[in-house]
Amino acid sequence: MTPVHTIIAKELRSYFVSPVVYVIGAIFLAVVGLLSYQAVANASNQALRLMQLQNTYAQLNLNEMIFRPLFQSMNLILIIILPLLTMRLFAEERKLRTFELLLTSPIGVNEIVSGKFLSVAMVYAGLLSLTGLIPLTLSAYATFDWQPVFLGYLALLLQGMLMLSIGLFASALTENQIIAAFLSFGLILGLWLLGALSSAFGDTTLGQILSYLSFTEHYERLIRGLLNVKDLVYYISGMAFMWFAAHQAIDAYRWK
Amino acid sequence: MIDVQHVTKRYGQVTALDDISFSIPKGEIVAFLGPNGAGKTTTMRILTGFMPPTSGKVNIAGFDCLEEPWEVKKHIGYLPETPPLYLELTVREYLIFVGRIKRLEPEQLQERMRIIVKQTGLSDVQGRVIGHLSRGYRQRVGLAQALLHNPPVLILDEPTTGLDPNQIIEIRDLIKNLAGSHTIILSTHLLAEATAICQKVIIIHQGHIMAIDTPERLGARLRQSEILQLTVKHSDSDLLETLGKIPGVMHVSQGSSPNTYVLETHLGEDIREELTNLVVTRRAGLLELTSQSINLEDVFKILTKPDKPAG
Numbered sequence: 024m025t026p027v028h029t030i031i032a033k034e035l036r037s038y039f040v041s042p043v044v045y046v047i048g049a050i051f052l053a054v055v056g057l058l059s060y061q062a063v064a065n066a067s068n069q070a071l072r073l074m075q076l077q078n079t080y081a082q083l084n085l086n087e088m089i090f091r092p093l094f095q096s097m098n099l100i101l102i103i104i105l106p107l108l109t110m111r112l113f114a115e116e117r118k119l120r121t122f123e124l125l126l127t128s129p130i131g132v133n134e135i136v137s138g139k140f141l142s143v144a145m146v147y148a149g150l151l152s153l154t155g156l157i158p159l160t161l162s163a164y165a166t167f168d169w170q171p172v173f174l175g176y177l178a179l180l181l182q183g184m185l186m187l188s189i190g191l192f193a194s195a196l197t198e199n200q201i202i203a204a205f206l207s208f209g210l211i212l213g214l215w216l217l218g219a220l221s222s223a224f225g226d227t228t229l230g231q232i233l234s235y236l237s238f239t240e241h242y243e244r245l246i247r248g249l250l251n252v253k254d255l256v257y258y259i260s261g262m263a264f265m266w267f268a269a270h271q272a273i274d275a276y277r278w279k
Numbered sequence: 280m281i282d283v284q285h286v287t288k289r290y291g292q293v294t295a296l297d298d299i300s301f302s303i304p305k306g307e308i309v310a311f312l313g314p315n316g317a318g319k320t321t322t323m324r325i326l327t328g329f330m331p332p333t334s335g336k337v338n339i340a341g342f343d344c345l346e347e348p349w350e351v352k353k354h355i356g357y358l359p360e361t362p363p364l365y366l367e368l369t370v371r372e373y374l375i376f377v378g379r380i381k382r383l384e385p386e387q388l389q390e391r392m393r394i395i396v397k398q399t400g401l402s403d404v405q406g407r408v409i410g411h412l413s414r415g416y417r418q419r420v421g422l423a424q425a426l427l428h429n430p431p432v433l434i435l436d437e438p439t440t441g442l443d444p445n446q447i448i449e450i451r452d453l454i455k456n457l458a459g460s461h462t463i464i465l466s467t468h469l470l471a472e473a474t475a476i477c478q479k480v481i482i483i484h485q486g487h488i489m490a491i492d493t494p495e496r497l498g499a500r501l502r503q504s505e506i507l508q509l510t511v512k513h514s515d516s517d518l519l520e521t522l523g524k525i526p527g528v529m530h531v532s533q534g535s536s537p538n539t540y541v542l543e544t545h546l547g548e549d550i551r552e553e554l555t556n557l558v559v560t561r562r563a564g565l566l567e568l569t570s571q572s573i574n575l576e577d578v579f580k581i582l583t584k585p586d587k588p589a590g
Contacts, residue, residue, distance in 0.1 A: 029379040033365070040367045124363035124424065127327040128380040129352040277330050 026130045030138025031145070034112075038146050043111070047104050048150050058096050059157045062089040085167035086248070090158070094175045094246040097154075101183050102211050108146065109190025110204040112139045113273070117198035126277065136269050140191050140262075147183050151176065171248030178245030181258040182238060186211050188265035195272035214238060280305040280432060280462040281326065286335030288321050288486075295321045296332070297486040303479070305431075306459045310473035311466040313483035319466040320360060322483070323434050326464070327357045340431055353382070356430040360437050362421025366410035370401055370420055373409055374427060381428040391427055399423040399453065415446040422450065426457075433457065435465040439472060451476050506571040507542045509554065512564025514538045521561075525553050538566075 024032075038044045066088040073083070116122040125135055158172050186207070193207035194200075218239030224230030234240050238261075241254040281303040288296040296318045303309050311319045324330045325337060328348045337344040340354040365373055374395070378388035396402055399419045404412060409420060418438070425433060438454065439447045455476050457463060467473055473480050474494040482489040482497075490497055511518070514537055522540055523531045527548040534541050544550055551568065558565045 024379060026380060026382075029376065033368075033376050036372065037365065037367055119363070119366070120359055120361040121363040121365060123324075123327075123329055123357070123359045124377070125380065127329050127352055127355065127357045128377075129349050129382050130380045 026134040027138045027141070030130075030135060031142045034139055034142030035145065038142070043107070044146060047107055048153075051100060051104055051150055052153060054100055055093075055097060055154050055157070059089070059093050062093050063161065085161070085165055086171045089161070090167070090172055090175055091246055093157075094179060097179060098182060098242060101179075101186055102208070102215065105147070105183060105186045106190050106193070106204040106207040106211070109143055109187050109194055109207060110200040111194070112143060112191055113194040113269075114198050114200045114203045117276075118200075126273075132270055132273050136191070136195075136266055136273070140188060140266060140269075143187050143191070144184050147187060148180060151179055151183065168248075171246070174248050174250055175246045177250075178242055181245075181255070182242050185238065185258050185261045185265075188262040188269075189214075192265045192269040192272060195269045195276070280307075280340060281464065282336075282338040283322075283326070284336045284338075286322075286325060286332045286337060288318075288325060288330075289333045295486055296325075299335070299483075299486070299488055301481055301488060301491055303462060303464065305462050307479060308454065308458045308463045308465070308477045309479045309481060310477040311464060311481050311483055312468065312470065312473050313466075314468060317483045318486045319483055320436055323357070323359075323436050323464070323466060327355055327434055328352055329357075353428070354430050354432055356425035356428065356433045358421050358425040358433075358435045358438055360440070362417055363424070364409045364417055364420060367408065369406055369408050370396075370412075370423075371405045373420065374423060377424045377427055383428055388427075391429060395423045395426050398426070400449070415442050418442060418446070418450065422453070431461060433461050433463045435463065437466055437468075439467070439469070447472075505544050505546060505548070507544065507551070507554070508534060508539060508567070508569045508571060509542065509558070509565075510534075510536075510539045510567040511558060512538065512566055514563065518561070518563060521557065522554075525550055525557065 066083060066085060069088070070083050113122070116125065126132075155176070158167075158169075161167070162169075189210050190203070190207035193210060194203040196206065197203050214237055216237075217233045218237030221230045221233035221237060224233065235257070238257075241257045244251055244254055283302065284300050286296055286299045287294065299318075299322065311322065313319050321330075325332045325344070326339065328344050328351050331345060339351045342350040342354065344351050365376070368376065371392075374392055375388065378391065383391060396405060399422055401416070401419055401423060404416055409417065412420070418441070422435075422438065425435065435454070439450050442450065451472070454463060454465065458478075465477070478493060479491065480494050480497060481491045509522075519531055519533065519540065522528065522542060525542075527544050527550045528542050529545060530543040532541050533539070542550075542554070551570075555565060555568065
């Protein structure tokens, strides 16, 4: 067992003995379930109406009618719930002074940060995979293209992991979990609003930079079913940057 | 085993430690003594590699703290002021986690856990969640954590605060039993604790080392006179005067009640025999005669009095 494995195992244990994950998971799944029910009901209504109008069997594009709006709203839910998942990562260690144990053990800060990030990413991936029941159930009653759905899930995974890495960094800055949650919420929101801001600058260099920095553009492209290396690079470099920032925050805490 | 040279630590404008140097040979138990905020915890955090010093050198078990922090960390067991416990884990799970991050091999870990759990008296609570344990047990889990990888150097920050008297005695005995094979530094603001378990005391005040010595010698260094307290059954008016005439007595005064007298004598002069003879021949009825040597408490007060650094 490497140190990173040890940290992951401990973090997963801590997540699943606390009620937080269950509460967050239940809320997430309930909201996603409701939203998808609404999307499906909406689609079948339209299908009925089309059938009455044309008197033929209507073929709707379910990817466009159900999955894209669903993935769009799931993104919003993530902005709200993921900070609650990451807030404890370092803030709790600082509050309970267990950080002193970690930092005086023969284990590197990079291993601690990686272990924590991977553990929360695994919790999130687990939650996300439970929502896979929705397309699975739907596929029994309707036909749609699986490829954009897979890409949508890839987008959700990357998007969520980017938010988690931001939360990881925020948690390394304070010993107060509430502050950590609000801080990551603010940072994610800021990153989102950059996209809105970029449209004000149009096609200028600044506008392009802002638009690249915001996740909106990258996420939209992925859930539309377009796989672009540029977008993958965005997410991975974003996570790497936040990982590095969290590492720096911990070093600063020791050197203060 | 532990060698600290010219260590200074500043937090922004505040100087927490100012040019501290000391060294501790293998197998000794040393107490850091000082009021709150004196720099005890800061010193310990520097020794454990939790934070680096602003300047100066620290060497532990032959390894430099800044150059080979990895090796230093393997050789140190550290119990911070607040035991670093994950409240949601059971004692067993917690110790396994600690053993793994201390890089113990699985068989070695099993072996050490058996020994440590017995040594710290945790056998009965192994399966219980730490959050449900009492303060005393939590402290023991903290100590077990520091001892788990069998480090030659132990650094214990106020290991007995918040415990009841029985628990304090247990923890002290445990620490005493570790002496010899382990080099131990513990911090305390209890003077009785320093005298009870330590061979050497380092008094820290406002980031400076005020004194390093054995508890006995520290007491002797500051003692200029010996004080005797005498209680008799019948006192009469001229007893006070007569007592003052005993050779060697510097000063006599009335104690807290009319029947007690406080005698101050020159250092090293024992007048107890003359004193008892006198009281017996006068039929005053000797009830009590006690010798009050200056204890560490007074040394501590004198040394850490603001504006008057002695030593």
